[in-house]
Amino acid sequence: MSKVDVAVPVTTVPVSPRRTRSLALPAVATAVVVLAAVPFYLDRFWLTLGLFAFAAAVAAIGLGLLLGQAGQLSLGHAFFVAVGAYGYTYLAGTSRTVGVSHQGGLGLPPLIALVLAVLLAGLAGLLFSPVAARLRGIYLGIASLALVFAGQHILANAPLVTGGYNGRTVPPLTIGGFGFDDGAPGTQLLVLGVPFHREERLWYLGLAVTALAYLYHRNLVRGRPGIALRAVRDSELMAGMMGVPVTRYKGYAFLVSSMYAGLGGVLLALAFGRIVPVTFDYAMSIEFLVMVVLGGLGSAAGAIVGAFFVASLPRLLDRYADVLPGLAEPGGDGVSPAVAARFGYAIALILLLLIEPGGAAGLGRRVANRFRRNR
Amino acid sequence: MTQFLQLLAGGVSLGAVYALLALGFVVVFKASDVVNFGHPALLMIGAYTIARLGLSQVAFPLAVLGGVLLAALTGLVVQRFLVAPIASTSVVTVSIMTIGVDILAQTEITRRIGVDILSIADPWGDRVVRLGAVDVPQARVAGLVSSVVLIGLFLAWFKLSRWGVAMRAVADDAPTAALMGVPRKVISALAWTLAGGLAAVAGVFITAFPTPGLQPATASVALAAFPAAIIGGLDSIGGAIVGGLVVGLAESLAEGYEERLSFLGQGFHSVMPYAVMVLVLLVRPTGLFGTRELHRV
């Protein structure tokens, strides 16, 4: 009646003799190498795009875990992302008065603030899990939506922590003495002759964090927790009978996925440089859901692909508006690049799901299967 | 006291319109297990058509008919070409796809409305009805009456007619219903069509007085259908109606008594429906009238 049916990929855990090893890991490894070279060639537009995509990817992996592996529908992901972003900003920020806005901050070392922010997001997820345990399916989904609205309300009404509507500046991350910002004025960091500003440095952080997030997810999914989560997803009754502590694993799923969300939130905050409450709204939660389904439920690589697609498309269309036919001038009548981007993204979503409900991961599997058969 | 009665009247009349929205949402869910994130789009399509027809001097009843038909048709098209083909795989996937439909429809309508505010050209205008010490806009009274009539008709049809029984069968136990010869696809199509029509009617009253007309932000009002449907219980028709009323009242009272609620932060009234929803869910995890699932391990 209200059970959430989840598209179960046929080979969630590829049990493979050597010849038919999953293609996901080598593909991701190649991608990492290519991506590592990007800051040497591409300009700030691409780097900023990438930073937002990495942040989205990490959070999307978390939602994929919750929805794909544990079968818990959550529309509240934006809330946990906000906890991570604002948590880091408050913990690492210093008390100051900007104009008429008084802001508090604990001034902790940024790396500590990052870890604490992620833990805080996880804690929030853990606190929500008893509610999640009581609810099922769409009821859980819409109850988690309440988190987003409550979050928006809190963000707006706690200016001491959040800076209110004007938002607040995000302190740059420093690890050891190395700052992920433009460096001291007048200095320049040159790597192989290329100046490394804030975006170039953050790029590697984003890449590393995303790669680690992917690997951790992979281990989790293949290991015991993954099996337990999938058992809970497929049938709570059966799982309970087999001795899986259902409520505990539901809590665990929320804990881990919220921590992913929090980490994505910190990356997002660092990418932005300044966060405003209106970013973490219903539309953001929906975007994450779209990313995960587009990528294919249950697949971390798919979640990353979905995240990159959703985060990039509007900006790409906007950037190349003048070379794409049929797009009106900004200010003119007709279809502007932003509108076209929205059409494109929506149509892509509909078409992809019609062709392959398993999302990008499903397409990937089809391709891989074809490879294997042709050998 | 007058203020309370005024807010009560406002809340009930608004709630009746929310009930129409929630009803459409729940009907689709019962018949096809899909969460229709595109419900706001159906509302916008209906309301936009009616407004444009009204601006072209088409008589109001005909304009409403036009809007209802177009929105119903949209629902049907979505079901036939987008939902039915992949409904067998995963309802979550289908639900996500309705997000795509929603974005598509709303982007286009926003583009067409632009900066205008389109009047829905209803015959009630800004006239008010005085009931004792309370003023209620005529448009809202009309909304309440239309809501009651439509819901009444729907309930009668649902309980008594063949198709209504068929829909209940599908909602209860789809495989068995299929075995008994109930065509699930047809029922699903019927549900989506109905949802479109109901959303269009709701759209009329949401854009009539006391709001000045249709604009892109109107779509966010349709989001109230979600907590309303949940409060009532997603698979309960009667629940949808109760849920709509509860949401309407909660919003109206929270708005009017804002100074007294200021300790909860300003602007709390927009969170109120969700707060009520969470409270209800804590006591009844499947809504007030939803079917309770028993889990015994």
Added chain:
Amino acid sequence: MTKRRAVLAIALVAVFGAAGCSTKVVDASSSPSAGKLATGPGVTDTTITLGVLTDRTGPYAGLGKAVEQGRTLFWDDRNAKGGVCGRKVQFVLKDHGYNPQNAVTAYASIKDNVLALHELLGSPEIAALLDSIQSDQMLTGALSWSSSLLSNPYVVISGTTYDVEMINAVDWLVKNKGLTKGDKIGHIFHEGDYGENGDAGVVAAAKEYGLELLPYKIKPTTADLTAQVTALKSAGAKAILLTVAPAQTASAVGVAAASGYAVPFVANAPSFSTALLATAAKPALEKQLYVATSIAPFSATAPGAAQVRDAFVAKYSDAIKIQYALFGYAQAQIMAGILDTACKNNDLTRAGLLKAFQSQSHVDTNGLIAPLDFSKPGGIPARQTYILKPDSAAAGGLTQVQDLFAAPLAQSYTPSK
């Protein structure tokens, strides 16, 4: 396995080795620009490029379009006359759709190619970019009149800020609509920068004139203001101030009129839109609403405004006529003045623009906007306000009821917490 590793190693070497050929490599021998004129990014020998970050697809698309038309009107004319410093001024335009995240990406993509931002629309977007604007020394023509932005010296606010507008509005109500000490007034405003800035002004004014304030904060998406107006009516408020969106203004005034609550409403400029006069709320608006703004109405009779208006109508005959078109022209005038001063100082760098901006102590836009003074960093640039009235017979939908004036409190007011 070894073969795979070897392939990977070769690939890595190739990719990073080739990095040396990348276009991003800094050339140690880059030469400074020739001549006496110091130039910054976006300045060549023949052009000056300025950025525009606006809303073309979101809720303020209409406003953005009108401002653009005014801007184009000015600069087409000016470029034909030689431009600035012998260079043509051209624009890079990006649409952020009223989404701060898009604004951040768009800004990042254009910031190295422009000398300044001619226009940045939207309080949330400006808020998201405040720190970048500061660290990039990017002079920015803000399309927002919130005094909370004044803490950033690079933000150019072209007009009176919302708080001062509200102070003037209350003053006008006291002097013209019979408000006295002890009376109650209501203020319905948006959560957020815009509304809260208006609120700061109303609070200060209420204190000054001994009025009791009943505030109501609403969301930008609230469609129906019946509850708030009902509450104010029961409380006996004698006037209501509005810092909201146009549809909400129509709702509030319409509800009041329908229930016989004939109090005056005074709203900040963004709370009104000409489109409202095509709705059923028109009679109520014409009867009870007033608008406080420092921008001249489209129907203004001052010679400067009339000239711009005629030129606008000649060029854009089907465009909707609203005061923001005049504003766009005026803002362009202000930016041109800053550029001209910078050119005279032989300093067309970002720092030079800031100096030029802060040296403008009396900017006269021929009556399009109240007189402006930018010479006090962090200070409110203009203090005067018009009071206008909706009138469907007038071009642009607004006629003047009160010429530019500034209440005593408006003159002395400084924003504080």
